[in-house]
Amino acid sequence: ADMVLPPLKVPPARKARLAPSVAPQEAVTDAGPAVDCAPVLTLAAQPGAIAQITFAATCDPGAAIAVHHAGLSITGRLSDKGTFAADLPSLQRTATVAIELKGNIVATRTLSLPDFDRFARVALQWQGDSGLEIHALELGADYGMPGHVWAKAPGAVDDVLREDAGFLTRLGAGTGPTDTHAEIYSFPTLPQRQPGTVRLSVEAAVTRTTCGRKVSGRSFQNTGMGGVQQTELTLEMPDCDTVGDILVLKNLLRDIKIASK
Template sequence: MIRMQQILTVAGTLACAIGIGFVMQNSDTAKQRYGDEGTKAPKELEDKATSAMLDVQQIKLTSGAFKMDGDLPESPALSVSTPDENLIEVRAPRSVLEGPPSTGATDAATGCEITAEAQAVAAAMVDLRLKAPCLPNERVTVHHNGMIFTETTDARGELETTVPALATEAMFILAFGNGDGAVAQAEVEELNDYTRAVLQWKGKAGFEIHAREFGANYGDAGHHWKEAPGEVANAVTGRSGVLTRHGDSSAPDPLLAEVYTFPKAASQQTGNILLSVEAEITDANCGIEAEAQSLQLEEDGQIRTQDLILSVPECEAVGSFLVLNNLLQDLKVAAQ
């Protein structure tokens, strides 16, 4: 079992052999970043040094192509030149985001047609419309180029949602637990004008993307996260990026996703955008084995993926925050 023994307080991250950095922020640091809400930690944690020691176990990280069925191909483990007692195990398992459980829905009645439509809209997004009149209030899983999240149809068996495209020839599969579903396609010509980073996870892990544009600090106008996602209109005009969240978090054992979109072609600024994955330790996720996957759109249109399996610290750490600095790669925006 791997146990992290040291934290580098100057750099603010724990430097691991494979390059993914972790730090656990205590309550005072969390208040500066996120405000007072939800940042109270136990007294014994507050009395420790300003950067609390992180006890993270069984971290497994892979990268590779992501198939539509959710599996990752086998690949050799990463290697390092010299042994290290803090070496993290690296392997290429099946995708950590397993498919959703069956909803137990009855088979659709004969002749009950399920249809889906996709239409490209602003900021290289796609409007999806699903009609399944025999499957009202049912869980449906949306698949698109490696991205996967779960939604719920309304009382009429319909669903409308907007999804950031990850391919110019964008295909979407909408699947129900009983095996029924539909496919929709759209051509998204302006995708090459944008760059995208996706974080997806299962259940109540509580992960979230933080994007800090061009030197922005936490809380500045250029800091985008779930409480300050930005506007799609600003992404269209090149003023800033935008963060969108996908999936029905109220559904049982949901698959959820966040997508950060930046208009690289129309950007009014150049420089770096710092991306991190963060999670508050709560009563809902403390002590669990959290699963997540990142996907980033490369310049050549390929998708770079990494899987993460993370043992969240136990419940005495509630109120602290985990920061994963290198699960997503920072973006460099150059003049066009």
């Protein structure tokens, strides 16, 4: 007889379950707080009709800048932290200062100087190593005497506030041929214990750099009516066998007349 086998028990088929697809996640890095690169310019009035300039452009450390004021232009350079500071004897009662960075004016401010009318002021601007200098002979002084104010005997604003004396401020940075520098001479105009005249001149030293070429600059002088008179200056310097000589220009700047008390 045939053998009959019991039916095999087959487990029910399992349905495959597919895991839901998950989109890959992008890595997220915390960028930290955003850096504020906006330039910041502040002006503060100081004794002596001086505008104290503070400028910051923290994203441009070491960059060259130009400071513009009343037609005057001075080259400066930001620190490694992107900051700059200077004391500017103002040529205006209401001083306007603008900062140029990378060829663009990035900040402008104005400042009122309450003691502006107490000072007569002249300025001289030039580019590169021109050898130009302001010399002031105050109230009868002669060269090399007290009262002869120039780059090597500039005086100080503190002297002006205490005595009948002027001071010279030299501004500008860099040694390149297009870097712009300036000297500004100030003398108090209120009636003095000693009346007289401050004799002003511009001198140009004949050096190995300047000999045999043209030297140019610009002078600035208060008009007494709140304006600033500007005069262009161009000198044909002598040949290089005259190195060491000095050219004296006595009529470029007007002398300052001082009344007695």
